[in-house]
Amino acid sequence: VTRTGRELRLVRRPQGRLDADCFELAETTVPDPADGEVLVRNLWLSVDAAVRIRLTESTPEGYLPPIGLHQPLAGLAVGEVIASRATGFVPGDVVTHALGYRDFALVRAGDAALAGAGGLSVVDTAAAPPEAYLGILGHIGLTAYAGLLHVAGLRERDVVWVSAAAGAVGSVAAQLAKCWGHTVVGSAGSPQKVRYLLEDLGLDAAFDHRDGHLPDLLRAAAPSGIDVYFDNVGGAHLEAALTALRDGGRVALCGAVSEYEGGPSHGPGNMFQIVAKSLQLRGFRAGTFTDRTAEMRSVVGALLADGRIALREHVVDGLERAPEALVTLLSGGNTGKVLVRLSAEA
Ligand SMILES: NC(=O)c1ccc[n+]([C@@H]2O[C@H](COP(=O)([O-])OP(=O)(O)OC[C@H]3O[C@@H](n4cnc5c(N)ncnc54)[C@H](OP(=O)(O)O)[C@@H]3O)[C@@H](O)[C@H]2O)c1
Numbered sequence: 048v049t050r051t052g053r054e055l056r057l058v059r060r061p062q063g064r065l066d067a068d069c070f071e072l073a074e075t076t077v078p079d080p081a082d083g084e085v086l087v088r089n090l091w092l093s094v095d096a097a098v099r100i101r102l103t104e105s106t107p108e109g110y111l112p113p114i115g116l117h118q119p120l121a122g123l124a125v126g127e128v129i130a131s132r133a134t135g136f137v138p139g140d141v142v143t144h145a146l147g148y149r150d151f152a153l154v155r156a157g158d159a160a161l162a163g164a165g166g167l168s169v170v171d172t173a174a175a176p177p178e179a180y181l182g183i184l185g186h187i188g189l190t191a192y193a194g195l196l197h198v199a200g201l202r203e204r205d206v207v208w209v210s211a212a213a214g215a216v217g218s219v220a221a222q223l224a225k226c227w228g229h230t231v232v233g234s235a236g237s238p239q240k241v242r243y244l245l246e247d248l249g250l251d252a253a254f255d256h257r258d259g260h261l262p263d264l265l266r267a268a269a270p271s272g273i274d275v276y277f278d279n280v281g282g283a284h285l286e287a288a289l290t291a292l293r294d295g296g297r298v299a300l301c302g303a304v305s306e307y308e309g310g311p312s313h314g315p316g317n318m319f320q321i322v323a324k325s326l327q328l329r330g331f332r333a334g335t336f337t338d339r340t341a342e343m344r345s346v347v348g349a350l351l352a353d354g355r356i357a358l359r360e361h362v363v364d365g366l367e368r369a370p371e372a373l374v375t376l377l378s379g380g381n382t383g384k385v386l387v388r389l390s391a392e393a
Pocket of ligand 1: 094096211214217236237240278280300302303305306331379380381382385
Protein backbone atom coordinates (compact mmCIF):
# COMPACT_ATOMS: atom_id res chain seq x y z
CA VAL A 48 0.00 0.00 0.00
CA THR A 49 1.35 3.45 -0.78
CA ARG A 50 0.37 6.04 1.79
CA THR A 51 0.96 9.70 1.76
CA GLY A 52 1.57 11.72 4.86
CA ARG A 53 2.89 15.09 5.85
CA GLU A 54 6.14 15.98 7.59
CA LEU A 55 7.49 19.22 8.96
CA ARG A 56 10.82 20.25 7.44
CA LEU A 57 13.36 22.88 8.36
CA VAL A 58 13.73 25.18 5.36
CA ARG A 59 15.56 28.16 6.87
CA ARG A 60 17.88 28.37 9.86
CA PRO A 61 16.67 30.80 12.50
CA GLN A 62 18.83 33.77 13.46
CA GLY A 63 18.03 34.62 17.08
CA ARG A 64 14.37 34.24 17.97
CA LEU A 65 12.69 31.38 16.16
CA ASP A 66 9.85 32.18 13.85
CA ALA A 67 7.37 29.79 12.30
CA ASP A 68 8.53 30.62 8.74
CA CYS A 69 11.62 28.46 9.25
CA PHE A 70 9.48 25.39 8.59
CA GLU A 71 7.46 23.95 5.77
CA LEU A 72 4.89 21.20 5.71
CA ALA A 73 5.64 18.72 2.91
CA GLU A 74 3.81 15.69 1.54
CA THR A 75 5.72 12.42 1.41
CA THR A 76 4.99 8.89 0.38
CA VAL A 77 5.26 6.38 3.17
CA PRO A 78 6.52 2.93 2.18
CA ASP A 79 5.63 -0.32 3.94
CA PRO A 80 7.99 -1.34 6.74
CA ALA A 81 11.12 -3.28 5.78
CA ASP A 82 12.50 -6.11 7.91
CA GLY A 83 13.03 -4.89 11.50
CA GLU A 84 10.81 -1.82 11.04
CA VAL A 85 7.35 -0.80 12.19
CA LEU A 86 5.02 1.72 10.64
CA VAL A 87 3.43 4.05 13.17
CA ARG A 88 0.57 6.50 12.80
CA ASN A 89 1.53 9.32 15.14
CA LEU A 90 -1.06 10.51 17.62
CA TRP A 91 0.81 13.01 19.80
CA LEU A 92 4.01 14.99 19.43
CA SER A 93 6.16 16.23 22.29
CA VAL A 94 7.46 19.76 21.74
CA ASP A 95 10.76 20.15 23.57
CA ALA A 96 12.99 23.16 24.11
CA ALA A 97 16.09 21.27 23.00
CA VAL A 98 14.91 20.97 19.37
CA ARG A 99 15.94 24.61 19.00
CA ILE A 100 19.61 23.66 19.56
CA ARG A 101 19.51 21.48 16.43
CA LEU A 102 18.16 24.15 14.10
CA THR A 103 21.50 25.97 13.86
CA GLU A 104 24.28 25.10 11.44
CA SER A 105 26.41 23.42 14.09
CA THR A 106 25.57 22.07 17.52
CA PRO A 107 27.68 22.01 20.70
CA GLU A 108 30.39 19.33 20.84
CA GLY A 109 28.93 16.10 22.20
CA TYR A 110 25.33 17.02 21.40
CA LEU A 111 23.05 15.63 18.69
CA PRO A 112 23.88 16.80 15.14
CA PRO A 113 22.04 19.69 13.46
CA ILE A 114 18.84 18.95 11.55
CA GLY A 115 19.70 19.21 7.84
CA LEU A 116 18.04 21.87 5.71
CA HIS A 117 14.95 20.47 3.95
CA GLN A 118 15.03 17.51 6.34
CA PRO A 119 12.17 16.61 8.70
CA LEU A 120 12.44 17.57 12.37
CA ALA A 121 12.81 14.83 14.95
CA GLY A 122 11.18 14.67 18.35
CA LEU A 123 9.47 12.26 20.69
CA ALA A 124 6.04 11.06 19.68
CA VAL A 125 3.48 8.47 20.62
CA GLY A 126 1.50 6.61 18.01
CA GLU A 127 -0.22 3.43 17.00
CA VAL A 128 1.52 0.63 15.15
CA ILE A 129 -0.31 -0.01 11.88
CA ALA A 130 2.12 -2.50 10.34
CA SER A 131 5.08 -4.33 11.78
CA ARG A 132 8.00 -6.41 10.57
CA ALA A 133 9.81 -6.27 13.91
CA THR A 134 9.52 -8.83 16.68
CA GLY A 135 7.78 -7.57 19.78
CA PHE A 136 5.51 -5.10 17.94
CA VAL A 137 2.06 -5.80 16.51
CA PRO A 138 -0.59 -3.59 14.90
CA GLY A 139 -2.61 -1.84 17.59
CA ASP A 140 0.36 -1.42 19.95
CA VAL A 141 0.81 2.12 21.21
CA VAL A 142 4.48 3.06 21.09
CA THR A 143 6.82 5.94 21.82
CA HIS A 144 9.68 6.74 19.47
CA ALA A 145 11.76 9.65 18.21
CA LEU A 146 10.28 10.31 14.75
CA GLY A 147 7.70 12.94 15.56
CA TYR A 148 6.84 16.00 13.44
CA ARG A 149 5.18 13.75 10.82
CA ASP A 150 1.91 11.89 10.34
CA PHE A 151 3.47 8.47 9.75
CA ALA A 152 6.81 7.24 11.03
CA LEU A 153 8.81 4.30 9.80
CA VAL A 154 10.76 3.29 12.87
CA ARG A 155 13.58 0.77 13.18
CA ALA A 156 13.23 -1.31 16.38
CA GLY A 157 16.27 -1.37 18.66
CA ASP A 158 17.76 1.97 17.55
CA ALA A 159 18.89 4.10 20.51
CA ALA A 160 17.42 7.31 19.06
CA LEU A 161 17.89 10.76 20.64
CA ALA A 162 20.91 9.68 22.70
CA GLY A 163 19.00 6.85 24.35
CA ALA A 164 15.78 8.68 25.19
CA GLY A 165 13.86 7.81 22.04
CA GLY A 166 14.06 4.07 21.40
CA LEU A 167 10.90 2.41 20.09
CA SER A 168 8.92 1.00 23.00
CA VAL A 169 5.38 -0.14 23.75
CA VAL A 170 3.48 1.78 26.45
CA ASP A 171 0.67 0.64 28.70
CA THR A 172 -2.43 2.66 27.80
CA ALA A 173 -4.46 0.86 30.46
CA ALA A 174 -2.31 2.61 33.08
CA ALA A 175 -2.34 6.11 31.57
CA PRO A 176 -3.41 7.89 28.38
CA PRO A 177 -0.89 7.77 25.51
CA GLU A 178 0.21 11.40 25.85
CA ALA A 179 1.24 10.85 29.49
CA TYR A 180 4.20 8.91 28.09
CA LEU A 181 5.45 12.13 26.49
CA GLY A 182 5.12 13.93 29.78
CA ILE A 183 4.95 12.95 33.40
CA LEU A 184 5.47 9.20 32.81
CA GLY A 185 7.91 9.77 29.94
CA HIS A 186 11.14 11.71 29.40
CA ILE A 187 9.81 14.73 31.31
CA GLY A 188 9.11 12.70 34.45
CA LEU A 189 12.39 10.85 34.06
CA THR A 190 14.40 14.07 33.68
CA ALA A 191 12.83 15.62 36.78
CA TYR A 192 13.06 12.43 38.85
CA ALA A 193 16.60 11.42 37.91
CA GLY A 194 17.84 15.01 38.05
CA LEU A 195 16.71 15.45 41.63
CA LEU A 196 17.49 12.02 43.03
CA HIS A 197 20.37 10.67 41.02
CA VAL A 198 22.12 13.84 39.87
CA ALA A 199 21.54 16.41 42.61
CA GLY A 200 21.44 13.65 45.25
CA LEU A 201 18.62 15.23 47.27
CA ARG A 202 19.16 15.01 51.01
CA GLU A 203 16.71 15.52 53.82
CA ARG A 204 15.82 19.17 54.48
CA ASP A 205 17.49 20.46 51.30
CA VAL A 206 16.17 23.80 50.12
CA VAL A 207 15.64 23.43 46.37
CA TRP A 208 15.41 26.09 43.65
CA VAL A 209 13.86 25.04 40.34
CA SER A 210 14.01 27.45 37.39
CA ALA A 211 11.47 27.45 34.52
CA ALA A 212 9.32 25.91 37.25
CA ALA A 213 6.03 26.43 35.42
CA GLY A 214 7.31 24.50 32.39
CA ALA A 215 7.20 20.77 31.82
CA VAL A 216 10.39 19.48 33.46
CA GLY A 217 10.41 22.29 36.02
CA SER A 218 6.86 21.83 37.25
CA VAL A 219 7.39 18.10 37.73
CA ALA A 220 10.73 18.63 39.51
CA ALA A 221 9.24 21.29 41.80
CA GLN A 222 6.24 19.10 42.70
CA LEU A 223 8.37 16.02 43.31
CA ALA A 224 10.68 17.94 45.64
CA LYS A 225 7.61 19.27 47.45
CA CYS A 226 6.10 15.76 47.78
CA TRP A 227 9.38 14.57 49.27
CA GLY A 228 9.19 17.20 52.00
CA HIS A 229 11.63 19.81 50.75
CA THR A 230 11.37 23.56 50.87
CA VAL A 231 10.96 24.53 47.24
CA VAL A 232 11.47 27.85 45.49
CA GLY A 233 10.32 28.19 41.90
CA SER A 234 10.92 30.87 39.31
CA ALA A 235 9.08 31.61 36.09
CA GLY A 236 8.47 34.43 33.63
CA SER A 237 5.13 36.04 34.51
CA PRO A 238 2.95 37.01 37.48
CA GLN A 239 0.34 34.42 36.39
CA LYS A 240 2.98 31.70 36.46
CA VAL A 241 4.16 32.82 39.90
CA ARG A 242 0.58 32.52 41.12
CA TYR A 243 0.37 29.05 39.58
CA LEU A 244 3.53 28.00 41.42
CA LEU A 245 2.29 29.28 44.77
CA GLU A 246 -1.41 28.49 44.59
CA ASP A 247 -1.66 25.40 42.40
CA LEU A 248 1.68 23.71 43.08
CA GLY A 249 1.95 24.88 46.68
CA LEU A 250 5.60 25.92 46.48
CA ASP A 251 7.08 27.69 49.48
CA ALA A 252 8.21 30.72 47.50
CA ALA A 253 8.21 31.84 43.88
CA PHE A 254 9.34 34.82 41.83
CA ASP A 255 9.14 36.24 38.34
CA HIS A 256 12.64 36.22 36.82
CA ARG A 257 11.73 39.32 34.78
CA ASP A 258 10.78 41.28 37.88
CA GLY A 259 14.17 42.67 38.93
CA HIS A 260 17.76 41.74 39.65
CA LEU A 261 17.91 37.93 39.75
CA PRO A 262 20.27 37.56 42.77
CA ASP A 263 18.04 39.91 44.78
CA LEU A 264 14.87 38.07 43.77
CA LEU A 265 16.44 34.76 44.76
CA ARG A 266 17.70 36.14 48.08
CA ALA A 267 14.23 37.40 48.91
CA ALA A 268 12.70 34.01 48.08
CA ALA A 269 15.35 31.97 49.93
CA PRO A 270 16.87 34.27 52.55
CA SER A 271 19.07 31.54 54.09
CA GLY A 272 20.28 30.23 50.74
CA ILE A 273 19.68 27.01 48.81
CA ASP A 274 21.18 23.52 48.83
CA VAL A 275 20.12 22.32 45.41
CA TYR A 276 19.60 24.15 42.15
CA PHE A 277 17.73 22.34 39.36
CA ASP A 278 18.89 24.36 36.36
CA ASN A 279 16.69 24.57 33.29
CA VAL A 280 17.84 28.01 32.23
CA GLY A 281 21.63 28.49 32.51
CA GLY A 282 23.29 31.92 32.09
CA ALA A 283 22.39 34.51 34.71
CA HIS A 284 20.19 32.00 36.57
CA LEU A 285 23.13 29.67 37.13
CA GLU A 286 25.31 32.56 38.23
CA ALA A 287 22.69 33.64 40.79
CA ALA A 288 22.46 30.06 42.06
CA LEU A 289 26.21 29.79 42.68
CA THR A 290 26.00 32.80 44.99
CA ALA A 291 22.91 31.50 46.81
CA LEU A 292 24.11 27.90 47.27
CA ARG A 293 25.26 26.91 50.74
CA ASP A 294 28.29 24.84 51.63
CA GLY A 295 28.14 21.42 49.93
CA GLY A 296 25.38 22.55 47.58
CA ARG A 297 24.61 20.70 44.36
CA VAL A 298 23.44 21.70 40.92
CA ALA A 299 21.69 19.42 38.44
CA LEU A 300 22.46 20.99 35.07
CA CYS A 301 19.44 19.95 33.06
CA GLY A 302 19.28 22.59 30.34
CA ALA A 303 20.14 26.17 29.44
CA VAL A 304 17.08 27.47 27.61
CA SER A 305 18.20 31.12 27.96
CA GLU A 306 21.04 30.29 25.58
CA TYR A 307 19.22 28.28 22.91
CA GLU A 308 18.19 31.26 20.84
CA GLY A 309 21.62 32.80 20.74
CA GLY A 310 21.59 34.32 24.21
CA PRO A 311 24.81 34.75 26.21
CA SER A 312 26.75 31.50 26.35
CA HIS A 313 29.61 32.67 28.58
CA GLY A 314 29.97 30.89 31.89
CA PRO A 315 29.09 32.36 35.27
CA GLY A 316 31.45 35.09 36.45
CA ASN A 317 31.55 33.69 39.98
CA MET A 318 33.01 30.22 39.41
CA PHE A 319 35.22 30.49 42.51
CA GLN A 320 32.05 30.00 44.56
CA ILE A 321 32.28 26.34 43.52
CA VAL A 322 35.66 26.03 45.22
CA ALA A 323 34.82 28.23 48.19
CA LYS A 324 31.69 26.25 49.10
CA SER A 325 32.66 22.78 47.84
CA LEU A 326 29.80 22.80 45.35
CA GLN A 327 29.07 20.04 42.88
CA LEU A 328 27.72 20.82 39.42
CA ARG A 329 26.69 17.88 37.31
CA GLY A 330 25.20 17.87 33.84
CA PHE A 331 22.98 15.03 32.74
CA ARG A 332 20.69 13.80 30.01
CA ALA A 333 17.57 11.74 30.50
CA GLY A 334 18.86 9.17 28.01
CA THR A 335 21.56 8.16 30.51
CA PHE A 336 18.87 7.17 32.99
CA THR A 337 16.49 5.09 30.88
CA ASP A 338 17.23 2.13 33.15
CA ARG A 339 15.42 4.12 35.87
CA THR A 340 12.21 4.44 33.85
CA ALA A 341 10.34 1.64 35.65
CA GLU A 342 11.43 3.00 39.04
CA MET A 343 10.31 6.52 38.04
CA ARG A 344 6.94 5.28 36.73
CA SER A 345 6.28 3.42 39.93
CA VAL A 346 7.12 6.39 42.20
CA VAL A 347 5.61 9.14 40.06
CA GLY A 348 2.66 6.97 39.01
CA ALA A 349 1.72 6.45 42.68
CA LEU A 350 1.85 10.21 43.38
CA LEU A 351 -0.21 10.80 40.25
CA ALA A 352 -2.83 8.25 41.31
CA ASP A 353 -3.06 9.95 44.73
CA GLY A 354 -3.60 13.33 43.10
CA ARG A 355 -0.45 14.70 44.73
CA ILE A 356 1.23 15.60 41.46
CA ALA A 357 0.02 16.60 38.00
CA LEU A 358 1.47 17.96 34.80
CA ARG A 359 -0.58 20.60 33.04
CA GLU A 360 -0.81 20.23 29.28
CA HIS A 361 -0.65 22.99 26.70
CA VAL A 362 -2.25 21.28 23.69
CA VAL A 363 -2.08 22.59 20.15
CA ASP A 364 -4.07 20.84 17.41
CA GLY A 365 -2.58 19.76 14.09
CA LEU A 366 0.91 19.14 12.73
CA GLU A 367 0.66 22.41 10.79
CA ARG A 368 0.64 24.23 14.12
CA ALA A 369 3.75 22.54 15.54
CA PRO A 370 6.00 25.51 14.57
CA GLU A 371 3.72 27.83 16.50
CA ALA A 372 3.85 25.44 19.48
CA LEU A 373 7.65 25.51 19.46
CA VAL A 374 7.73 29.31 19.26
CA THR A 375 5.26 29.47 22.16
CA LEU A 376 7.42 27.21 24.32
CA LEU A 377 10.64 29.12 23.65
CA SER A 378 9.02 32.44 24.42
CA GLY A 379 7.40 31.20 27.63
CA GLY A 380 3.79 31.20 26.43
CA ASN A 381 3.22 27.75 27.94
CA THR A 382 2.41 26.48 31.40
CA GLY A 383 3.22 22.78 31.64
CA LYS A 384 3.93 20.36 28.83
CA VAL A 385 3.55 21.49 25.22
CA LEU A 386 1.96 18.78 23.07
CA VAL A 387 0.66 18.71 19.53
CA ARG A 388 -2.33 16.48 18.89
CA LEU A 389 -1.54 15.00 15.49
CA SER A 390 -4.64 12.99 14.87
CA ALA A 391 -8.33 13.50 15.54
CA GLU A 392 -8.33 9.97 16.98
CA ALA A 393 -5.86 10.93 19.72
N1 LIG B 1 18.71 16.98 30.35
C1 LIG B 1 17.70 16.42 29.74
O1 LIG B 1 17.69 15.24 29.43
C2 LIG B 1 16.51 17.26 29.42
C3 LIG B 1 15.29 16.67 29.02
C4 LIG B 1 14.19 17.50 28.78
C5 LIG B 1 14.33 18.88 28.92
N2 LIG B 1 15.53 19.40 29.29
C6 LIG B 1 15.71 20.84 29.49
O2 LIG B 1 14.77 21.26 30.46
C7 LIG B 1 14.44 22.62 30.23
C8 LIG B 1 12.93 22.77 30.15
O3 LIG B 1 12.48 22.10 28.98
P1 LIG B 1 10.95 21.79 28.71
O4 LIG B 1 10.91 21.04 27.44
O5 LIG B 1 10.35 21.25 29.95
O6 LIG B 1 10.36 23.24 28.39
P2 LIG B 1 9.41 24.14 29.28
O7 LIG B 1 10.06 24.39 30.59
O8 LIG B 1 8.04 23.58 29.27
O9 LIG B 1 9.39 25.46 28.40
C9 LIG B 1 10.52 26.27 28.35
C10 LIG B 1 10.38 27.43 29.35
O10 LIG B 1 11.63 28.07 29.47
C11 LIG B 1 11.41 29.38 29.93
N3 LIG B 1 12.36 30.28 29.26
C12 LIG B 1 12.53 30.51 27.94
N4 LIG B 1 13.50 31.42 27.73
C13 LIG B 1 13.93 31.79 28.97
C14 LIG B 1 14.94 32.70 29.42
N5 LIG B 1 15.68 33.44 28.57
N6 LIG B 1 15.12 32.83 30.76
C15 LIG B 1 14.40 32.10 31.64
N7 LIG B 1 13.44 31.22 31.25
C16 LIG B 1 13.23 31.08 29.94
C17 LIG B 1 9.97 29.75 29.57
O11 LIG B 1 9.26 29.96 30.78
P3 LIG B 1 9.22 31.35 31.59
O12 LIG B 1 7.92 31.99 31.26
O13 LIG B 1 9.29 30.86 32.99
O14 LIG B 1 10.38 32.20 31.21
C18 LIG B 1 9.43 28.50 28.88
O15 LIG B 1 8.11 28.21 29.24
C19 LIG B 1 15.18 23.03 28.96
O16 LIG B 1 16.40 23.65 29.32
C20 LIG B 1 15.43 21.71 28.30
O17 LIG B 1 16.50 21.74 27.40
C21 LIG B 1 16.61 18.61 29.54
